[in-house]
Amino acid sequence: MTGLLARLDPLRLSGTALPRSHLMAGRLLALGLVIEGYVLHLPRPHVSFVPALETMLPPPVTKAILLGSLAGGLVLLFIGILPRLGAFLAGAALVIATIACPPLYANSRLYSGCVLLLLGLWQPGSGTTLLRAQVVLLYAGATLSKLFDVDWWDGRYFDAWMNGKLRSPLFGAAAALLPPLALAKLCGWATILAEGFVAVGLPFRKTRVAAVVAGLLFHVGALALAGEDFGVFFYAVTLSYLFFAEPEDRLSVRGAERVPLARWLVAVDRDRFFIVDPAGGGTLEVSGAVGHRTGGAALRAMLLASPLPYFLLLPAMMVLPATLAPLRSTLAVAALLVVSPPVMDRLARATKRPPPSPDLR
Amino acid sequence: MTADRLRAAAAALFLLAQVAGVVRARFVPESWFSWAPHDRQVEYRLEVTVGGRALSTGEIAERYRMPPSGWNSHGVADLKDVVRRAESRGGDEAVRVVLFYRDNGRPEATWRWPEEPRR
Numbered sequence: 001m002t003g004l005l006a007r008l009d010p011l012r013l014s015g016t017a018l019p020r021s022h023l024m025a026g027r028l029l030a031l032g033l034v035i036e037g038y039v040l041h042l043p044r045p046h047v048s049f050v051p052a053l054e055t056m057l058p059p060p061v062t063k064a065i066l067l068g069s070l071a072g073g074l075v076l077l078f079i080g081i082l083p084r085l086g087a088f089l090a091g092a093a094l095v096i097a098t099i100a101c102p103p104l105y106a107n108s109r110l111y112s113g114c115v116l117l118l119l120g121l122w123q124p125g126s127g128t129t130l131l132r133a134q135v136v137l138l139y140a141g142a143t144l145s146k147l148f149d150v151d152w153w154d155g156r157y158f159d160a161w162m163n164g165k166l167r168s169p170l171f172g173a174a175a176a177l178l179p180p181l182a183l184a185k186l187c188g189w190a191t192i193l194a195e196g197f198v199a200v201g202l203p204f205r206k207t208r209v210a211a212v213v214a215g216l217l218f219h220v221g222a223l224a225l226a227g228e229d230f231g232v233f234f235y236a237v238t239l240s241y242l243f244f245a246e247p248e249d250r251l252s253v254r255g256a257e258r259v260p261l262a263r264w265l266v267a268v269d270r271d272r273f274f275i276v277d278p279a280g281g282g283t284l285e286v287s288g289a290v291g292h293r294t295g296g297a298a299l300r301a302m303l304l305a306s307p308l309p310y311f312l313l314l315p316a317m318m319v320l321p322a323t324l325a326p327l328r329s330t331l332a333v334a335a336l337l338v339v340s341p342p343v344m345d346r347l348a349r350a351t352k353r354p355p356p357s358p359d360l361r
Numbered sequence: 362m363t364a365d366r367l368r369a370a371a372a373a374l375f376l377l378a379q380v381a382g383v384v385r386a387r388f389v390p391e392s393w394f395s396w397a398p399h400d401r402q403v404e405y406r407l408e409v410t411v412g413g414r415a416l417s418t419g420e421i422a423e424r425y426r427m428p429p430s431g432w433n434s435h436g437v438a439d440l441k442d443v444v445r446r447a448e449s450r451g452g453d454e455a456v457r458v459v460l461f462y463r464d465n466g467r468p469e470a471t472w473r474w475p476e477e478p479r480r
Contacts, residue, residue, distance in 0.1 A: 043426070044426075046426045046447075047425075047426075047443060047446035047447045047450075049393070101426065102393065102439070102442065102443055102446065103425055103426040103427040103443045104426060104427065105393065105435065105439070107396070107398035107399070108398075110394075111396075111398075114375070114379070117375065118372055118375070118376075121368045121369075121371055121372040121375075122372075123365050123368055123369070125365075126365075126369060130369075130372045130373070130376065133376055134376065134379075137376065137379055137380065137383070137396065138396050140383070140396075141379075141382075141383040141386075141395055141396025141397060142396055142397060142398060142400070144383060144387070145386065145392070145395060145396070145397035145400050146397075146400060148387065149400065149401075151401070151465045152400075156465045156466060156467075157400075157401070157402065157465050159466055160402040160463075160465040160466035161402045163466075164402060164404065164463075164466050165402050165404070165432050230398070230399065233398065
């Protein structure tokens with residue numbers, strides 16, 4: 001019974017075929033889809049891209065089947081029992097639902113479906129190529145679309161979005177200080193540059209970290225500017241960066257007992273992912289397959305590898321109502337600041353003094 | 362081994378289909394499956410008459426499964442495509458659709474169904 005309960009623990013990321021980072025991304029995405037109401041609002045087939053989806057079975061029956069596949073799949077993925085089958089069922093349901101109902105076409109639903117479907121098709125030894133390709137394809141498509149759209153270059157798009165649709169007072173005030181459409185043009189160019197850089201930078205090891213940082217800043221900036229998370233899209237895309245994490249079996253940790261945050265991360269580690277070396281010195285150190293880190297970099301590696309911060313942050317952002325939307329971007333900015341080098345370095349400094357030596361007493 | 366290969370082939374085909382969607386979007390007005398999220402801002406309003414009777418907003422929403430007015434972030438070509446798909450399936454009634462739209466803040470334009478034959 002205890003074993004079964006431990007298996008159902010969503011914070012436990014070992015014991016399945018899926019790599020740790022993949023399972024974590026999948027579970028969080030499953031949670032996001034439920035919180036954001038994608039299960040309740042699955043569309044019924046109508047004027048489908050594939051007419052057979054409306055004629056094979058009555059549309060309400062097709063919808064019921066898709067709903068069962070989505071809900072059942074998300075549950076399996078979340079509790080870690082047959083997670084790949086769960087991801088496949090949920091992903092297929094989301095992709096088919098998108099194909100079945102063009103009027104309610106949503107990139108957030110389609111992208112989540114694609115990621116889950118590929119997670120379901122993942123197999124040991126296949127590496128991360130396919131999931132990484134999915135993320136790169138998203139950014140490449142987005143860049144290409146904007147590159148060929150003059151409205152993104154001349155400021156017309158951002159002006160229509162910010163001043164027409166959102167009536168953003170912040171954007172309006174900032175734009176008034178500059179020549180007409182200058183800010184809208186800058187935002188358009190910055191978007192093309194950011195998405196293009198992420199598409200080109202993610203595949204290569206040398207530029208990967210910079211691409212992830214650029215991507216996070218871009219999405220958090222869009223979240224702050226627009227005040228909306230575009231359904232589950234913001235979470236699905238940012239979680240996708242986990243597919244670019246280098247696989248680690250375990251991290252050896254030294255000096256964690258001196259750093260409160262590191263001590264806490266070790267305490268909530270369900271999988272014994274952190275192997276604590278009691279012979280730690282004065283500085284926090286971690287080492288694993290990808291190398292050796294000390295101080296703030298070591299603490300950041302621990303924080304990013306632990307599932308609990310993600311499970312605390314993302315649901316907290318998702319459940320916020322529209323009226324508290326600014327708080328959502330504040331949380332995202334705060335999270336980025338926490339993992340920034342100055343804050344990590346400060347937090348990693350030993351705060352618990354070693355006992356004084358007998359000579360000094 | 363065969364199952365593993367099948368899975369890998371299915372995943373690769375799935376990605377290739379998406380690449381085809383991105384490439385296709387360069388040659389057609391619609392943006393479906395092109396990974397162009399939120400790339401346009403279209404303010405629109407639909408007016409529909411069937412057999413000479415104007416449909417209510419609720420009836421329009423039910424007919425097309427989308428709001429009869431509001432903002433669309435995919436593009437006006439996608440809106441037209443939905444109407445075209447719904448209306449080209451036949452039916453005896455004389456249907457007239459007028460789509461009023463402002464594409465990325467441009468002056469209002471209209472599109473009508475049935476479409477006039479191209480000259």
